[in-house]
Amino acid sequence: MEYVAAVDLGGTKIAAAIAGLDGRVLGRGVRPTAAGEGPGPVLGRMVEAVQEAAHAAGLDLGGARAMAVGAPGPLDPEAGVVLESPNLGWRDVPLRDILAERLGIPVRVENDANLAAYGEYRYGAGQGARYMVYLGIGTGIGFGLVVLGRIYHGATGNTEFGHMTVDLDGPLCGCGRHGCLEAIASGTALAREARAIVARRPDRLQPGETPAAPLVFRLAREGDGEAQQVLDRFVEALGAGVANLVNGLSPDRVVLGGGVMAAGDWLLERVREEARRRAFGAQWRATEVVRAGLGGDSGLYGAVALALDTVQGR
Amino acid sequence: MEYVAAVDLGGTKIAAAIAGLDGRVLGRGVRPTAAGEGPGPVLGRMVEAVQEAAHAAGLDLGGARAMAVGAPGPLDPEAGVVLESPNLGWRDVPLRDILAERLGIPVRVENDANLAAYGEYRYGAGQGARYMVYLGIGTGIGFGLVVLGRIYHGATGNTEFGHMTVDLDGPLCGCGRHGCLEAIASGTALAREARAIVARRPDRLQPGETPAAPLVFRLAREGDGEAQQVLDRFVEALGAGVANLVNGLSPDRVVLGGGVMAAGDWLLERVREEARRRAFGAQWRATEVVRAGLGGDSGLYGAVALALDTVQGR
Incomplete structure (x- = not known):
């Protein structure tokens, strides 16, 4: 075999x-x-x-x-x-x-985000799409674009919309710039805000819990005003990022993956609603915003697909 | 013939x-x-x-x-x-x-911006590019992407990166959203700021002058602090917009056209410097940021090129 x-x-x-x-x-x-x-x-x-x-x-x-x-x-x-x-x-x-x-x-x-996009396109939530945008919201924010079955590479093979500026005067990003999408809407950004909440009010942290994204989500659900503000800003930034890509690239599918999106469908719903509010009608009506179908395996399946392409001389 | x-x-x-x-x-x-x-x-x-x-x-x-x-x-x-x-x-x-x-x-x-992009690709400053981004900075901000000789259409044919959010809490755009690139870095945005300057200090307006982009440029050049701030913010937003596209799409050419860019090479230089500061090394080194070569005719030449494509069955 x-x-x-x-x-x-x-x-x-x-x-x-x-x-x-x-x-x-x-x-x-x-x-x-x-x-x-x-x-x-x-x-x-x-x-x-x-x-x-x-x-x-x-x-x-x-x-x-x-x-x-x-x-x-x-x-x-x-x-x-x-x-x-x-x-x-x-x-x-x-x-x-x-x-x-x-x-x-x-x-x-x-690039790992390109492969996560390609994995979703071939075996996951992106199947059948003609213009597929992938955002992987984890520690950082990875981006990939699959156009008519091919990974879009541009001149260098590096496409980093995870670092698009969405807030000119926004928080400092790990990349050294201010107000990148990743600086507000990544797991790292939520962990930074979680640490700030816990520093002010250590009682918010339950035994065994770490100051990370799930803490923000739990506190927000429990009605904590500070955590709700953090979550609102996260949703606002990610919704704007998705809308920027929907308006600018007019995909017919947007796949949101990565560890942070695993929080549940409620988060997808909030991001989708914010993106809808910010997107142009023509582009919005032509696209679907969905969660990744392969969980943590998007990138691994993308590597499988690329290896198979190699065998087939593609 | x-x-x-x-x-x-x-x-x-x-x-x-x-x-x-x-x-x-x-x-x-x-x-x-x-x-x-x-x-x-x-x-x-x-x-x-x-x-x-x-x-x-x-x-x-x-x-x-x-x-x-x-x-x-x-x-x-x-x-x-x-x-x-x-x-x-x-x-x-x-x-x-x-x-x-x-x-x-x-x-x-x-779409007119797509044709301006295509015109520059075929007859202007985009000739020979493989991945060409066009931004037309006039009344609004038009965007077009030409990939390997073809206009990128996405699912709908509408690609509006001129309306990407670069400032979540920024000024209201004509499209009804806040902080679009166009709301800060278009001719309309500069005219809005020019009117605000003139409302406060009517003496700034010379006989025969209108409160529009050239007024902001003139006052900034003459050392007016308020106009310099407006110009700085314009450059910051447009530089961030260009960097977003360079980072995200990795073009090998970025063509900046439209009436506002006709102000001169000094403006291109300032935008380029801001974009360089905000771009990733791999993507920046692979691209050139240049002014449009066809002036106000980019779109008309794009229409010529598309009509010729039609004759050739493309």
């Missing part, structure tokens, strides 16, 4: 899979990553994770027809080089060539 | 041209439009303008192989229907069919 390998390299873990030519996952592997690790140890654990997946599938990794890897950007997808990964502390790492040499199979490297 | 017809329908005038199959303009015509006019009188003057162009070229309009029309506002380019044009007061006007029937030649209708 023929099969491919897929890896999703994240800030906290490496997820790997072996999949058949029909896209079905046959085996999985996982390893941890830690912030600031150099490429050496991470590369070793990437190989371990994908070997574990092959083992779970009862297959030999060397027999895989191709492998695709999603990595945090910016990266050069054509050269397969991670240009810079602040989370991992990488710079100019020729990921594709290192892995291809070590494993003896063709390897392709792609 | 073979030739095509082109019309750019604007808020104040109708510009028309007859062009040869090499794209060279052989004759021109022009007629005024007035705000709030219904379709009847405007359609009549569109026909007059293009007949004038044919006459100037010494050619018969009925012999044109095709005609393309750029029109404002949300429209359906496939059906050739102007859905809504607040400036002209139009709603659901089947522009293509009306003109095709009246003139007896094939007609195509396209």
Whole structure:
């Protein structure tokens, strides 16, 4: 039987899979990553994770027809080089060539948010869309655009609408700018606000709870005014971000994924209502705003799809 | 000889041209439009303008192989229907069919900003670009994206990044939302600020001058603190808007056109510097930010190019 390998390299873990030519996952592997690790140890654990997946599938990794890897950007997808990964502390790492040499199979490297978008397009909530926008709201905000079945790359392969300025005088973002969407509407932004709430009122934190997004959501639900304000601003910014993309790119599907959106359909509803209010009629009527269908696996399935494309010479 | 017809329908005038199959303009015509006019009188003057162009070229309009029309506002380019044009007061006007029937030649209708983008791509400052972003900074802010030689349409044909929210709590836009790019960085926004300056200090207005963008630029140059603040905010917003598009779409060329950009290269320099500060390195290094090359004719040349495409079955 023929099969491919897929890896999703994240800030906290490496997820790997072996999949058949029909896209079905046959085996999985996982390893941890830690912030600031150099490429050496991470590369070793990437190989371990994908070997574990092959083992779970009862297959030999060397027999895989191709492998695709999603990595945090910016990266050069054509050269397969991670240009810079602040989370991992990488710079100019020729990921594709290192892995291809070590494993003896063709390897392709792609931005992780692009692969999450592509995974949703091929196997998740984006199936059948012609112009699909993906926003992954997690620690950061990842963006991907799939146009007529292809990942939109632009000139560099890096498309970062997660860092669009939506509030010129807004809070400082991890990227050094003020008022990025990510600075208001990401898990990191909600954790920052949660810490501020807890600093003022330590009693808000329950035993075993951490000051992060779920705390803001719980307090807001319980009627805490401060948490409600934080949530309102989150919804306002994310709704504006979605509306900017609906107005500007006129997708027929917007897929919202990432850990923060897992909070539930109530959050999707609020963001959708805010986006509707801010979108132009023609563009809004032509699109659907939905939650991701693959949970935390969007990126891994995107890597499966890209590896299959490689086998098919696409 | 073979030739095509082109019309750019604007808020104040109708510009028309007859062009040869090499794209060279052989004759021109022009007629005024007035705000709030219904379709009847405007359609009549569109026909007059293009007949004038044919006459100037010494050619018969009925012999044109095709005609393309750029029109404002949300429209359906496939059906050739102007859905809504607040400036002209139009709603659901089947522009293509009306003109095709009246003139007896094939007609195509396209969003005016898309055609300005396409005109710059084919004959102006966007030539040779693979991923070209156009922003036309005039009364409003028009946006167009040309990807690998084709106008990007999305699901509806309407792509309005001129109305992206860049300032959640910003000034009210003509579209009814707050903090759109257009609400801060358009000619209309500068005129609003100019009027506010003049209301407070009527002596700022010289004889014959109107409270509009050039007044803000002149006062800022002369050291007026208030005008400098307005200009700074304009540059900040437009720089953020350009950076959002550079970060998000990774173009290899950004063309800035429209009447406001005609102020001079000093304005381009300031916007470019602000955008550079806000853009990611990988995307910034791969792009050039330039002024439009066709002045007020970008849209008209775009219509010429689209009419030629029609002749060539594209």
